[in-house]
């Protein structure tokens with residue numbers, strides 16, 4: 398399991414870890430978004446909470462994660478669970494189904510660095526690539542001109 402604040406580098410670490418160990422990357426947020434796309438009742442309910450920036454109720458999230466962890470690929474290759482648990486009740490529920498991580502990784506990044514990263518982060522809407530104005534600047538003027546900021550990348554979010 399892996400946990401980290403926004404801009405802590407969680408996405409990058411997830412990619413490196415899953416590649417290195419051949420694990421299945423399971424993101425609670427991605428599972429929820431897939432559920433919404435499927436148009437299911439759970440998806441409709443989850444959407445209401447996500448739009449308000451609230452946690453989706455355990456009844457939905459726990460079963461969804463449990464089902465995904467139970468699938469053959471996760472069982473055979475092992476898994477890296479990202480964005481779950483977000484409460485002690487979620488942790489307890491999953492443990493009750495017999496799922497326990499070998500490791501729990503917490504990415505600790507000082508707050509001032511998180512703020513600097515979030516404020517300078519930019520998205521290329523054409524390729525989906527993430528840049529940082531200072532640490533990972535765009536390769537060309539053309540890309541620089543079209544970069545956008547994720548609407549929720551604000552100093553408020555980082556703090």
Ligand SMILES: Nc1ncnc2c1ncn2[C@@H]1O[C@H](COP(=O)(O)OP(=O)(O)O)[C@@H](O)[C@H]1O
Pocket residue numbers: 403425426427429446447448450451452453454458480481482483487
């Ligand atoms: N473990 C979880 N329990 C409840 N709700 C969750 C969980 N993980 C994600 N969500 C819901 O999905 C939304 C998006 O999550 P995520 O993709 O991790 O992005 P963010 O980094 O913006 O929180 C959250 O704001 C929350 O509403």
